[in-house]
Amino acid sequence: MATSLCLTILCILFVISSAAHGEKNVTNNPADQLVAIINSNRTANKASSLGNNPGLACIALQYIKAYQGNCDDVGKSKKPADSEFANTFAPKCGVELATLAPITGRVIGCQSKYVNPERAFTEILTMKNRSLNIIYNTTYTEVGAAVSGSDGGGPYFWCLLFSNGKSNSSFLLEGGTAKITSPGCFSGANDDCSGAYGWSQNLNILFIFAGVFAVICYTIGI
Ligand SMILES: *[C@@H]1O[C@H](CO)[C@@H](O)[C@H](O)[C@H]1NC(C)=O
Ligand SMILES: *[C@@H]1O[C@H](CO)[C@@H](O)[C@H](O)[C@H]1NC(C)=O
Ligand SMILES: *[C@@H]1O[C@H](CO)[C@@H](O)[C@H](O)[C@H]1NC(C)=O
Ligand SMILES: *[C@@H]1O[C@H](CO)[C@@H](O)[C@H](O)[C@H]1NC(C)=O
Ligand SMILES: CC(=O)N[C@H]1CO[C@H](CO)[C@@H](O)[C@@H]1O
Numbered sequence: 001m002a003t004s005l006c007l008t009i010l011c012i013l014f015v016i017s018s019a020a021h022g023e024k025n026v027t028n029n030p031a032d033q034l035v036a037i038i039n040s041n042r043t044a045n046k047a048s049s050l051g052n053n054p055g056l057a058c059i060a061l062q063y064i065k066a067y068q069g070n071c072d073d074v075g076k077s078k079k080p081a082d083s084e085f086a087n088t089f090a091p092k093c094g095v096e097l098a099t100l101a102p103i104t105g106r107v108i109g110c111q112s113k114y115v116n117p118e119r120a121f122t123e124i125l126t127m128k129n130r131s132l133n134i135i136y137n138t139t140y141t142e143v144g145a146a147v148s149g150s151d152g153g154g155p156y157f158w159c160l161l162f163s164n165g166k167s168n169s170s171f172l173l174e175g176g177t178a179k180i181t182s183p184g185c186f187s188g189a190n191d192d193c194s195g196a197y198g199w200s201q202n203l204n205i206l207f208i209f210a211g212v213f214a215v216i217c218y219t220i221g222i
Pocket of ligand 3: 105133134
């Protein structure tokens with residue numbers, strides 16, 4: 001009796017949590033959240049809202065990976081060469097080379113611990129890096145954002161790439177979807193992503209869930 005009650009509660013919890021999950025389709029990706037922040041700040045500063053391009057965003061994730069987890073290299077002269085976009089990053093994402101548009105702005109920031117997208121915007125991407133005049137540049141039409149930790153842990157890199165390409169004819173993906181290259185999250189692909197946190201966050205959720213379950217069962221008195 002107590003066991004079946006417990007199972008019922010577990011089922012209810014599961015349904016509630018999956019329903020909640022279904023509602024926030026875009027919000028569950030820190031890269032998409034960052035794009036939303038960029039666009040609200042741009043419009044507040046009389047610049048246009050930018051298209052969230054998954055091909056460009058996937059390239060931003062490859063751009064991060066080129067740093068190989070070395071936070072200290074950010075801001076030094078070690079930034080990836082322009083030729084890498086066509087030679088390495090685009091092929092890794094499955095971006096059709098013929099649709100590559102010029103990348104006219106790039107901003108990258110890095111920090112040892114994970115912060116939320118709001119703090120990443122102010123602390124990592126704008127304050128430390130003083131890149132606001134890049135972010136507010138009126139010549140852009142598109143943006144791609146990515147966040148990644150190496151091996152699911154720190155340091156955490158945040159990258160923004162900007163382009164003035166035509167919104168739906170640039171950085172097109174072969175077959176319409178980007179090759180997913182975890183760990184890391186990128187914007188515009190309409191996918192939930194917590195890859196930046198690594199599996200530890202999923203494990204936390206599992207523990208919380210197991211904890212709640214155990215408490216309920218204990219209370220019922222199995
Ligand atoms: C989220 O999903 C709902 C229904 O699936 C859809 O109506 C809505 O437009 C989506 N939101 C965004 C921002 O894509
Ligand atoms: C940018 O947007 C965030 C969130 O929308 C807001 O809190 C912040 O004040 C804005 N910053 C600037 C410089 O407009
Ligand atoms: C905006 O970006 C374009 C293209 O990179 C550049 O030529 C221009 O100087 C930038 N404008 C400002 C105000 O930074
Ligand atoms: C580009 O996208 C916009 C908005 O998503 C759409 O209205 C327009 O028809 C698209 N243009 C082409 C050429 O697909
Ligand atoms: C101080 C600092 O880190 N500046 C960097 C900010 O980001 C731009 C674009 O990636 C770099 O060119 C700067 O060196």
